Amino acid sequence: MAVVVDAMLQSLTQQVFTALQEHARFALDFKDQFELMKTRLDLTKALLADTENLKEKKKVVKAILISLRDLIYEADNIMTDCLVRDEYQKEASCTSLTLKKPLFWYQTGKKLKDVNAKLGEMEKSLGEHLKYQDQSDHGDNTAQSMKYTAQDYVPSEIIGLEEDLKRLKGWIGDTKDELLLVGIVGMGGLGKTTFAQKIFNDQHVAGRYDNMIWVSVSQVSSDMRIMRSMLEQLESHCSVSDEAQMLHKLNELLKGKTCLIVMDDVWKINQGWWNQFFSGLQSAVGESSCIIITTRNEEVLTSMGVDKSRVHRPKLLTANDSWLLFSKSAFSRCRDRKCPDAQFERVGKELLEKCGGLPLAIKAIAALLAPRSNSVRQWNEINENFHELTAGRNFNSVMASLQLSYDELPIHLKQCLLCFSVYPEDSEIQAEQLVHWWVAEGLIQGKGSKTAKELGFRYLSELVTRCLVEAVNRRGYDGRVYCCKMHDMVRELTTRIAEEESFGKFDEQGKQEMTANSRWLGFTSEMNPEPLKKSSKLRALLIMSTNDQVVFGRHFGLLGSLRVLDFSLTKLEKISTEELVEWISSLKRLAYLNLSGIVGLKEVPYSFRKLRNLQFLVFAGRNDLGKIDQITSLKKLVVLDLGSCFHYLPSGIERLSYLQELSGFKVASSSRSAASCKFCDLEKLVHLRVLRMSIGKDSEITENEREVLLKLKKLKVLAIDAQDCEDNIISTMLNILSPPPSLQELYLRRYHQGTLPTWINPERLSKLQYICIENGEIIDFQTSPLSVDGRDFPWNIEGLCFKVLRNLKLDWKNVEKDMPSLQYAEVSGCLNLINFPHPLDKLATWRKSED
Incomplete structure (x- = not known):
């Protein structure tokens, strides 16, 4: 239950701290209460950290945490209201708000005192329950955790993955390394341990080694326990107990001998201990020794030094292989161990679809069905009640495995x-x-x-x-x-x-249902919108599908706590945009608004000025958005995505001082009205990291604007669309640009000139990692290092994309030679590119590992 409470606490504490530090108006008005809130929030964070150690929480602790989360949300609403009001007060024109200040001051002060008092009560209650937590709980927790991680070392069937197993054996058999590391990574239930068991129990593999050691690490193992387990498999009695002595003893017992060590189910590793342990083994064991590590986290393998070429990722089973694995168990009691008839096959395959190719799930459901292999009726009942059964004892191994992944x-x-x-x-x-x-x-x-x-x-x-x-x-x-x-x-x-955790309610089929306490909702056409009128606690609303008869506002009501509203997963063509806009404008705490699915919206309305907390505004993909003048009033915007909007941004873009990402910016000309944003206005957006812009026949970039982009020192991504213009003026304008050396990604589309802009070179773009050039007429791309004043500047590019460049003349062998950092490339429609290792009539990919 502390999961999202912790996240909100971090955010809220930081906001309170910042407001006090920067002497925000509202923070001065309520200084004592905000200082008290910060103190109590810090204490609450410490108490929550303690609750995370309680795997099985008492009901009273859970109840406190539910109430605490509601209280944190209430405090967050107060804080947001203060921040929004602060934005309004910065505008001198908002005189009517000043008149209402005494009422706001009284109401907010009362709410803050109430929240602080309740925080104090909850901290006291939570502290008492943590203080008197019985020690036996911890013992039970360990037993519970160990129960789920214990493995059954009975050799299992490998179905459909024989070639993968052969490949792993090949790695082990072919190695001449002093100590080979092999990793097997995948989600719980995918068969990692089964793979390792097959190798460990293989007679040909075992014949290669003097010593075979299996350690079930799990998430509760200590370094001492791992070493003790190894020592006990090498000698019957382990007399040493000091860590240094254990390391020395292990090296002594393994010195000059070949060994295979399987470290199964590694969740995390003590890096210092591992480096010392592995270093000692390297110098002790004989040639061709091997350590196999299974884990759910690929970062574990990286930290342990496993080479990417020696990492195996078991895949989900195909439908045919799933049926083979299922049949081995489900029909084990039938004559000839075969499916009795078509009815069993139909039900079995329906259940397999729900298992999604996960071996552990398939084995668990097959084991559940096997005693009932003479009753189609019982199979149908199990199929119909699949979701209920997954929570039961017979299917617990799958969910317990996934629960462990979540707990970690x-x-x-x-x-x-x-x-x-x-x-x-x-x-x-x-x-x-x-x-x-x-x-x-x-x-x-x-x-x-x-x-x-x-x-x-x-x-x-x-x-x-x-x-x-x-x-x-x-x-x-x-x-x-x-x-x-x-x-x-x-x-x-x-x-x-x-x-x-009371974020939402779900039926037996896993479909979401609306309740008054829901915090997140994916709204579909199957839902009745009426209950939304009472969903005052809702914070995230994703409109996934609905019909044009739903009236937003009348049906949805005032969702005062809403922070996230997303229409990108639907397409609404005939709804009343006037009522929609009026409703959205009432959501004053809204922080993210995606309007991509609203087809009839033609402009950003004046009423959107009220959305002073808005940080993300997305119109991506639209091409009919007209008037957008009100955007510059949304001063807290961090991301603004206008998609393929036809209109120029209004002047005043510099007001969006927090902006980090701007997409859909059309470069205007100086001859346009003063109401349009000019290229030079961008230089004031000093926090900008992503800029996607288009340059057309009506655009203008002057010599005086040469250093506009250079002043954007945090810019990492630059995308330029030349809009298919073949005029030389486009080339002249682009040559004027001077992007900052911080640039990491560059995209150039529809550029119809034979040569690239002069600044696209390794000296100017020394940190460039990725370049994409599409639908252009360029003839040459200089891959070799650029020589300037006797110094060579090679490309550091790691990724490359060339698409539909019919005139590009390039030898791929030179690309590989001149660009040593290149790891990946996508190529299509470049028919003059020679020596590329794949056909170019469709999209082809190249990876360095192919060599």
Whole structure:
């Protein structure tokens, strides 16, 4: 229950601290109460850290945590209202608000005192229960954890993965290394341990080694326990107890001998101990020795020094292989061990679809069905009640395995994972939508030089690495996730936990239901909107599908706590945009608004000026958005995505001083009215990290604007669309540009000149990691180092994309030779490119590992 409470506490504490430090108007008005709140929030964070150690929380502690989260949300609402009002008061024109100040002061002061009093009471109650927590609880927790991690070392069937097993044996058999490291990584239930067991119990493999050691590490093992387990397998009695003595004894027993060590289910590793242990083994053991490590977290393998070429990732089983594995167990009591008839096959295959190719799930459900292999009726009952059965004892091994993966997550990843619960089964989810949601609700804050959004993408990659989320589409050169999905069984885990933590309610089929206490909601056309009128606690609303008869405002009511509103997953063509706009404008705490699915919206209305807390505004993909003058009133914007808007940005863009990402910026000419934003206005957006702009026939960049981009010292991504203009003026304007050396990614599209802008070279762009050139007429791309004043500047590019460049003349062998850092390339429609190792009539990819 402390999961999202902790996230909100971090955000709220930081906001209070900043307000006090910067002497914000409202903080001075309520200085004593805000100082008291900060003190109590700090204490609450410490108490929450203690509750995370209690795997089985008493009901009273859970109840306190539920109430505490509600109180934190209430405090967050007060803080947001103060920040919004502060923005209004900065505008001298808002005189009517000044007249209402005494009432606001009285109401806010009363609310703050009430929140602080309740915080004090809850801290006292929580502290008492933690103080008197019985020690036996901890013993039970350990037993519970050990119960789930204990392995049954009976050799299992490997179905459909024989070639993978052969490949792993090949790695071991062919090695001449003194000590080979092999990693097996994947989500719980995917068969990692089974793979390791097959190798460990293989007679040919065992014949290669003098010593065979298996250590079940799990998440509760200490360094001492791991070494003691190894020593006990090498000699019957282990008399040493000191860590240094154990290391010495291990090296002594293994000296000059070959060994195979399996470290199964490694969750994390003490890096200092591992370096010392591995270094000692390297000098002690004989040639061709091997350590196999199984884990759910690929970062564990990296920290232990496993080479990427020696990492195996078991895949989900195909439908045919799933049936083979299922049949081995489900029909073990039938004549000839075969499926009795077509009815059993039909039901069995329906159940297999729900297992999604996960071996552990398949084995568990098959074991459940095997005693009932003479009754189709019972099979049908199990099929119909699948979701209920997964929580039962017979299917507990699968969910327990996934629960362990969840329990091991740090809090910041737990809170992000639970958000997946609102998406329907098998949904493909856009990564950017998720990250915007996480940041807007305060689940992620920026840290150091990293923005909150940058950290959000990193957190998503961590969830993929831990095999709890599946990457559907990711960038080739660095693995950044663009689109993802969740295995059905992991989703079942998230819906169960989300319901326990009161973020939403779900029926037996895993579909979300609306309640007055829901915090997150994925609204679909199957839902009745009426209950939303009473959902005052709702913080995130994703419109996934609805009909044009739903009237926003009249049906949805005033959702006063809403921070996230996203229409990108639907398409609404005939709704009343006037009523929609009026309703949205009333959501004054809104932080993220995505209007991509609203087809009839033609302008950013005047009433949007009220959305003073808005940080993310997205119109991506639209091409009919007209008047957008009011955007510059939204001073807290961090991300502004206008998509393919036809209109120029209004003047006053410099007011958006927090802006980190701007997409859809059209460069205007000086001859346009003073009401249009000019290229030179960008230089005041000093926090800008991403700029996507278009230059057309009506654009103008003058010599005086040469250093505009150079002043954007934090800029990392620059995308330029030349709009198919063949005029030489475009080339002249682009040559004037001078991007900052911080640039890491460059995209150039529809550029119809034979040569690239002069600044696209390794001296000017020394930190460039990725370049993408599409639909252009360029003839040459200089891959060799640039020589300037006797110094050579080579490219440091890691990723490359060339698409539809019919005139490009390039030898791929020169690219590989001249660009030593290049790891990945995408190429298509470049028919004059020679020596590329793949056909170029369709999109082809190259990776350095191919060599």
